[in-house]
Amino acid sequence: TDHSGTERLRERIAEVLTTARARTLGLTDVVDEAELVAQHSRLMSPLVWDLAHIGNQEELWLVRDVGGRDPVRADIDELYDAFKHARAKRPGLPLLNPSEARGYVGTVRDKVLDVLDSSALRGNRLVDGGFAFGMIAQHEQQHDETMLATHQLRTGAAVLAAPSAPAAAVAVSGEVIIPAGEFTMGTSTDPWALDNERPAHRVHVPAFAIDAAPVTNEQYLAFIDDGGYERPELWSERGWAHRTEAGLVAPQFWDRDPAGHWWRRVFGVMTPLRPRQPVLHVCWFEAEAYANWAGKRLPTEAEWEKAARYDPDTGAERRYPWGDAEPDSATANLGQRHLEPAEVGAYPAGASPAGVHQLIGDVWEWTSSGFEAYPGFRAFPYKEYSEVFFGGDYRVLRGGSFGTDPVACRGTFRNWDHPIRRQIFSGFRLARDLGRDEI
Ligand code: AVJ
Ligand code: FE
Numbered sequence: 001t002d003h004s005g006t007e008r009l010r011e012r013i014a015e016v017l018t019t020a021r022a023r024t025l026g027l028t029d030v031v032d033e034a035e036l037v038a039q040h041s042r043l044m045s046p047l048v049w050d051l052a053h054i055g056n057q058e059e060l061w062l063v064r065d066v067g068g069r070d071p072v073r074a075d076i077d078e079l080y081d082a083f084k085h086a087r088a089k090r091p092g093l094p095l096l097n098p099s100e101a102r103g104y105v106g107t108v109r110d111k112v113l114d115v116l117d118s119s120a121l122r123g124n125r126l127v128d129g130g131f132a133f134g135m136i137a138q139h140e141q142q143h144d145e146t147m148l149a150t151h152q153l154r155t156g157a158a159v160l161a162a163p164s165a166p167a168a169a170v171a172v173s174g175e176v177i178i179p180a181g182e183f184t185m186g187t188s189t190d191p192w193a194l195d196n197e198r199p200a201h202r203v204h205v206p207a208f209a210i211d212a213a214p215v216t217n218e219q220y221l222a223f224i225d226d227g228g229y230e231r232p233e234l235w236s237e238r239g240w241a242h243r244t245e246a247g248l249v250a251p252q253f254w255d256r257d258p259a260g261h262w263w264r265r266v267f268g269v270m271t272p273l274r275p276r277q278p279v280l281h282v283c284w285f286e287a288e289a290y291a292n293w294a295g296k297r298l299p300t301e302a303e304w305e306k307a308a309r310y311d312p313d314t315g316a317e318r319r320y321p322w323g324d325a326e327p328d329s330a331t332a333n334l335g336q337r338h339l340e341p342a343e344v345g346a347y348p349a350g351a352s353p354a355g356v357h358q359l360i361g362d363v364w365e366w367t368s369s370g371f372e373a374y375p376g377f378r379a380f381p382y383k384e385y386s387e388v389f390f391g392g393d394y395r396v397l398r399g400g401s402f403g404t405d406p407v408a409c410r411g412t413f414r415n416w417d418h419p420i421r422r423q424i425f426s427g428f429r430l431a432r433d434l435g436r437d438e439i
Contacts, residue, residue: 006121013116013133016407020140021109023336023405024054027147028098030159036098040154042088043423047150048101049080049090050143055105056080058136061381063108066132067115072108083384112136126381129191134407135381138192141405148336148403149423151267152253158268165338165362165402168276168345172213176354177434178303180207183310184317185302186374187412196386197412199376203302207434210299210307213344213357214365214429215290218275220282221262223290224250234292239285242420252281252422267339276343278363278427284395284419287366287428299431301369301414304398307352308359309411319410321352321359327406332361335405341427342402361404363427364397364415371396371416393418401425 028036028051036048045053056077063069078084079093096104112133119127126132151160181204188199229249232240242248250256253265254273262273264280282290291297299307309317318324322331331350333342341362351357359365371386371394379387394416400409403425417424 009121009130010116013130013137014113016137017109017112017133017140020137020144020405020407021105023144024051024105024140024147025102027144027151027160028102031154033098035154037091037095039088039091040150041423043421044146044150044153045087045090046095047147048098049093049095050147050150051098052076052096052101052104053080053082054140054143055101055108057139058105058112059108061126061132061136062112062115066119066127067111069111069115072111073104076104131191132381134192135194138194138408141408144336144405145401145403145408145425149425153423154268156268160267160339162337162339165277165333165340165342166346168343170345170348172345172357175209175211175432176307176356177209177438178205178207178307178310178354179312180205180439183306185305185412190319190410190412192407193410193412194385194414195378195380196371196373196414198378198380199374201375203306205302205306207439208299208303208431209434209438210303210356210431211296211429212355214278214341214363214427215287216275216344217262217273217277217279220251220279220290221273221275223293226293228289228293231293235285235289238419239288242283242285243289246420248283248286251279251286254281271340274340274343276345278341278344278358280341280363280425280427281422282366282426282428283422284366286422290428291430294430296430296432298366298368298428301367301396301398303431304359304365304367305411307354307356308399311353313353317411319412320350321356321411322350327360327409332358332400332406333402334361334400334409336403338402340402341425359399360409360411361400362402363399364401364404364425365399366426366428367396367398369396370394371414389416395419397424397426 037046059072121130122128182202184200185203186197186200187193255263263270264273308321327334373390397415
């Protein structure tokens, strides 16, 4: 019945909000007060800012807007408005201290669960299908991933632990050919899809080849050993300028010992480089140089999504490469179950019908595309989520990482960042045009 459908939706909303909050607290309870208010990198906010910002967005949308309730703390909106203060300036603000921030997010959450009990979950676009609640759960999880990146940047003893990510279960290599044709990109029906994923629209994609797996550490090392960082001809002009100015010689957090072995600092633990893991913490310019070296290119966003969602047998699009079922531990490395990408070949159950592996989870994958509106885009519910970034100096990333929660990841999901950024959990896979004889 309609009634039990609404009850199931309420339970699902309560569950995703609770999951997000457990993660938020797990990331903020493990460091002391001094570390919560410290700035671990000028690229990041103090963790205590993310914490209260999560609560403030939840208050704005769910307590005040959906619930029509009085503000909890109208006086702090300005402090937690991401557009008012650059990340580098946030430590200097009169922020809530850690215990105030914890109290604040708890008070907001109590009110939200009350609002959820009495909200119709239909009747206007903001609440239809639980959209605003889903948006806020995704927002919290996105900041949790950002806080996880802050943890990776912090120095000192390790405070996070998780089982190591699985090894290969099957051998995966080579590329998969995706024949020319139209597919439906984006969605108009996924109830929690964000504005930039909408609307669904037909796109013709010429035939192309895409790698069955992301580029691995071992493959990336061959690029380094072949002088990849010393050969300007492999880099674009902007890329080379950045490589020179930033002194790039390897992915972020890599270190070579005197014997020539490579190590990676993984959340405070020096770890021998795992050759078959997708390369992590590379910027778009590094991905571009590697692609030039390999004689290939990055996929466009449309190519990536077609490889991830289009089922050639039915001509229909899936939510994920493996179908419409929610991700689980057999299909994708998501949700901070592990603190690293899994080896290539670790998720055969997550492959697409055409045999493309690990599109979802492990590492965000850089595409060649800038962040632009789809035809028919309408900002919803606020311009500052997507619209203000369209046409800026961004590249789209797809697929989510080991640090992305399933609620904030699907075949249509779009992430974006500046091409120089690499503190995010970013890697890439390659694609290429097909020769005449291959089509
Ligand atoms: C979609 C990850 C680029 O973190 O800047 C968080 C998500 N938007 N709060 C970001 C977001 C507002 C956004 N990204
Ligand atoms: Fe935010």
